[in-house]
Amino acid sequence: xxxxxxxxxxxxxxxxxxxxxxxxKLVAGVKLRKAEQRALASKPYANELKKILAxxxxxxxxxxxxxxxxxxxxxxxxxxxxxxxxxxxxxxNYLLSKKLKEIVAERRALGIKVEILxxxxxxxxxxxxxxxxxxxxxxxxEFYKGEIFSNAKxxxxxxxxxxREGKSDKISLVRTRYHSAMRMAVEEESLIPLKREExxxxxxTIFEPSADEVLENLLPYNLGIQIYQAALESxxxxxxxxxxxxxxxxxxxxxxxxxxxxxxNRMRQYGITQELTEVVAGADAIAND
Amino acid sequence: xxxxxxxxxxxxxxxxxxKVTVPAQNGEMTILPHHISIVTNLQRGRLxxxxxxxxxxxxxxxxxxxxxxxDCLSVLVE
Numbered sequence: 001x002x003x004x005x006x007x008x009x010x011x012x013x014x015x016x017x018x019x020x021x022x023x024x025k026l027v028a029g030v031k032l033r034k035a036e037q038r039a040l041a042s043k044p045y046a047n048e049l050k051k052i053l054a055x056x057x058x059x060x061x062x063x064x065x066x067x068x069x070x071x072x073x074x075x076x077x078x079x080x081x082x083x084x085x086x087x088x089x090x091x092x093n094y095l096l097s098k099k100l101k102e103i104v105a106e107r108r109a110l111g112i113k114v115e116i117l118x119x120x121x122x123x124x125x126x127x128x129x130x131x132x133x134x135x136x137x138x139x140x141x142e143f144y145k146g147e148i149f150s151n152a153k154x155x156x157x158x159x160x161x162x163x164r165e166g167k168s169d170k171i172s173l174v175r176t177r178y179h180s181a182m183r184m185a186v187e188e189e190s191l192i193p194l195k196r197e198e199x200x201x202x203x204x205t206i207f208e209p210s211a212d213e214v215l216e217n218l219l220p221y222n223l224g225i226q227i228y229q230a231a232l233e234s235x236x237x238x239x240x241x242x243x244x245x246x247x248x249x250x251x252x253x254x255x256x257x258x259x260x261x262x263x264x265n266r267m268r269q270y271g272i273t274q275e276l277t278e279v280v281a282g283a284d285a286i287a288n289d
Numbered sequence: 290x291x292x293x294x295x296x297x298x299x300x301x302x303x304x305x306x307x308k309v310t311v312p313a314q315n316g317e318m319t320i321l322p323h324h325i326s327i328v329t330n331l332q333r334g335r336l337x338x339x340x341x342x343x344x345x346x347x348x349x350x351x352x353x354x355x356x357x358x359x360d361c362l363s364v365l366v367e
Contacts, residue, residue: 038298041298041299042297044300045295045296045297045300045365048293048295048363049365051356051363052328052356052363055328055356055358149297203326204325205326205327206325206326206327207327207328207329208313208318208327208328208329208330209314209315209329209330213330214328214329214330214354217314217330217352218354221297221354221365221367224297228297
């Protein structure tokens with residue numbers, strides 16, 4: 001059985017850990033709210049972009065219709081996957097990598113060569129050993145630092161040019177969708193071919209300089225905002241996951257502290273009782289002499 | 290006519306205007322109310338909203354797209 005001093009040290013250690021986890025929970029809460037607000041603030045822009053995209057009809061286009069229809073045979077696909085740079089967020093990264101591995105296995109069966117762009121260091125580390133030579137993973141570094149929208153746009157321009165050059169025939173996102181603090185799901189979403197609503201509006205619209213050029217100009221913004229929103233949702237999910245796991249950790253620490261304190265008190269009392277018995281026994285022995 | 294100017298992170302301007310001058314890809318362009326529906330690319334330059342009371346709202350943009358339809362102009366800028 002551990003002695004009193006050892007127990008005291010242990011209790012001190014757990015108390016310190018509890019302080020850290022409680023603080024991390026609060027910080028995650030603040031960051032979660034920030035990510036939610038930013039996601040909300042980007043909604044009007046995204047909606048407007050969708051509306052403009054809907055005015056461009058298939059028949060307006062002379063050459064860029066591949067962006068709407070996709071390519072007939074898909075040989076190469078780029079997946080952009082969002083996870084976190086930091087740990088301590090429960091099974092958030094694990095769930096994403098699990099889904100991603102399923103997707104990769106599915107593509108492998110179809111004979112599609114996959115390139116994965118990992119946003120988030122943790123995901124990259126979970127993933128890189130499980131790929132065959134037909135698949136490659138690349139870490140997108142420092143995505144969450146600085147201006148996230150401009151990082152998203154850079155990434156968008158990169159994948160758009162890969163599509164144009166024919167290095168990739170399909171671009172998809174794999175990310176965690178944030179429904180609420182309790183409900184999150186990893187989902188796959190197509191970037192190119194573009195998702196868009198058909199517009200049955202018959203009013204003539206002029207495109208300056210041409211519908212193709214407008215679409216080409218719009219493309220980085222459109223992909224950029226989708227990547228941006230995916231990143232924000234992923235951030236919100238990460239923070240929410242972290243909040244939950246830190247809450248659990250704090251609660252576990254409380255439980256352990258309770259147990260240990262009882263044990264400590266009991267042991268201390270046992271020591272005192274024993275000492276008293278010894279003193280009394282000693283006194284008796286002297287009196288009897 | 291109604292004018293809305295959006296940046297990815299925020300709504301920059303929302304309100305009524307008498308006319309709007311935008312730096313279109315083929316040169317500066319002024320849009321008046323009841324213009325025909327148009328979607329045009331924007332380049333780097335200055336965007337000016339002329340309000341009905343004569344005041345102006347100006348902002349520098351790094352490019353973008355603007356769309357006019359149903360007497361409503363929406364501008365997505367960088």
